[in-house]
Amino acid sequence: MSHTQIPQATSPLAMWLDYLTNIHTSAIDLGLERVQAVAKSANLTKPASTVITVAGTNGKGSTCALMEAILLDAGYSVGVYSSPHLIRYNERVRINGQDLDDSKHSEAFDFIEKQRGDISLSFFEYGTLAALRLFQTEKVDIVLLEVGLGGRLDATNVVDHDVSIITSLAIDHVDWLGDDINVIGFEKAGIYRSGKPAICGQPKAPSTVAAHADDIGAELFQVDIQYSYERTSDSMWKWTHGSYDLEDLPVPGLPLQNAATALMALATASLDISDVNIVNGLRNAQLPGRMQVISESPTVLLDVAHNPHSAEYLVGRVQQQYAAKTIHTVVAMLHDKDIKATLEALAPIASHWYPASLSGPRAASADELCQYLPAANACYSTPIEAFEAAMTNATPQDVILVVGSFHTVGEVLEHWQNKGA
Numbered sequence: 072m073s074h075t076q077i078p079q080a081t082s083p084l085a086m087w088l089d090y091l092t093n094i095h096t097s098a099i100d101l102g103l104e105r106v107q108a109v110a111k112s113a114n115l116t117k118p119a120s121t122v123i124t125v126a127g128t129n130g131k132g133s134t135c136a137l138m139e140a141i142l143l144d145a146g147y148s149v150g151v152y153s154s155p156h157l158i159r160y161n162e163r164v165r166i167n168g169q170d171l172d173d174s175k176h177s178e179a180f181d182f183i184e185k186q187r188g189d190i191s192l193s194f195f196e197y198g199t200l201a202a203l204r205l206f207q208t209e210k211v212d213i214v215l216l217e218v219g220l221g222g223r224l225d226a227t228n229v230v231d232h233d234v235s236i237i238t239s240l241a242i243d244h245v246d247w248l249g250d251d252i253n254v255i256g257f258e259k260a261g262i263y264r265s266g267k268p269a270i271c272g273q274p275k276a277p278s279t280v281a282a283h284a285d286d287i288g289a290e291l292f293q294v295d296i297q298y299s300y301e302r303t304s305d306s307m308w309k310w311t312h313g314s315y316d317l318e319d320l321p322v323p324g325l326p327l328q329n330a331a332t333a334l335m336a337l338a339t340a341s342l343d344i345s346d347v348n349i350v351n352g353l354r355n356a357q358l359p360g361r362m363q364v365i366s367e368s369p370t371v372l373l374d375v376a377h378n379p380h381s382a383e384y385l386v387g388r389v390q391q392q393y394a395a396k397t398i399h400t401v402v403a404m405l406h407d408k409d410i411k412a413t414l415e416a417l418a419p420i421a422s423h424w425y426p427a428s429l430s431g432p433r434a435a436s437a438d439e440l441c442q443y444l445p446a447a448n449a450c451y452s453t454p455i456e457a458f459e460a461a462m463t464n465a466t467p468q469d470v471i472l473v474v475g476s477f478h479t480v481g482e483v484l485e486h487w488q489n490k491g492a
Contacts, residue, residue: 134336141352401483403440434478
């Protein structure tokens with residue numbers, strides 16, 4: 072197909088994705104003027120009566136999944152926008168817990184294509200606007216928007232949102248956001264809004280977050296100050312905000328820090344949610360690629376941890392759940408990540424390493440990983456090859472951990488599903 076040919080509303084989704092990948096030269100083009108102009112003219116800046124926007128280095132997907140599960144239990148119609156996807160593009164837009172058909176995405180892309188005129192949009196900006204259009208046409212009550220990168224200049228920030236969340240703050244996209252945590256805090260706090268609730272789930276967050284909230288008159292709810300949480304037993308925890316507390320909550324399968332953040336956000340959103348909805352939502356919430364077990368013998372565990380902060384959390388969980396197990400670690404990463412520190416964070420649990428190369432412009436090669444892995448026996452050209460080698464070497468009692476990137480987990484997950492088909 073020539074890239075001058077514009078797909079139609081009835082064109083296959085694959086054709087649209089190919090077109091969008093090729094029309095805008097810069098993959099990440101920070102700045103909101105272009106996307107804002109299209110959002111305004113298409114009337115997409117308020118896609119639902121309640122919009123909650125979620126930024127953060129780690130935990131965005133988990134926080135959205137926890138809120139989504141609670142809201143669905145409370146009977147609301149909920150749209151979630153997240154990125155990147157593991158296997159199919161359709162995973163980026165969920166409505167009431169379900170992905171949409173290709174045809175709906177094609178129609179939304181066609182709508183944005185007609186609206187943009189001669190304004191150039193990046194792949195992510197296009198996808199964001201199309202998601203807002205889908206939430207509008209499907210008439211959802213509540214939209215949960217996951218920020219792509221940073222916050223202040225991310226395409227999601229053109230939306231008029233009601234509650235803003237920063238889940239966590241660590242150094243991640245060094246190429247784009249630098250390595251100064253105060254700058255990163257400021258960039259992420261760029262989603263906060265005057266007079267609106269602003270949640271920060273990062274303990275002892277850099278001072279730039281509270282300073283920016285104060286500058287614009289946002290209402291800041293900071294963990295360990297305005298709200299707090301504690302684990303009370305193996306299976307229970309409690310959440311406190313002022314004189315209000317929720318006790319005997321079930322510990323979810325997703326990080327507790329993010330559950331506490333989700334509860335604070337929902338508490339400020341003036342929605343009709345009962346304690347029973349919260350308990351059910353915490354029990355039901357799950358997310359592919361987060362401590363996801365796809366096989367028991369050997370145990371195959373998938374996790375998209377791709378920076379030191381998320382790797383440390385993962386290691387804690389694995390040490391708890393799989394103490395004294397032999398762990399075969401299949402890892403492939405993107406080169407703009409802190410590879411050395413991430414591998415160092417994973418080292419305490421890795422009995423055997425299987426480093427692999429990813430493909431694409433941002434991919435790191437297995438050789439790059441091997442610089443930091445003196446104990447690796449071999450390098451593999453793909454995550455699937457590394458995974459198959461681990462499957463060959465593992466005993467039924469062992470654990471195979473697939474980690475390092477959404478791409479790594481997505482490739483192995485798709486391979487596994489195809490094998491089982």
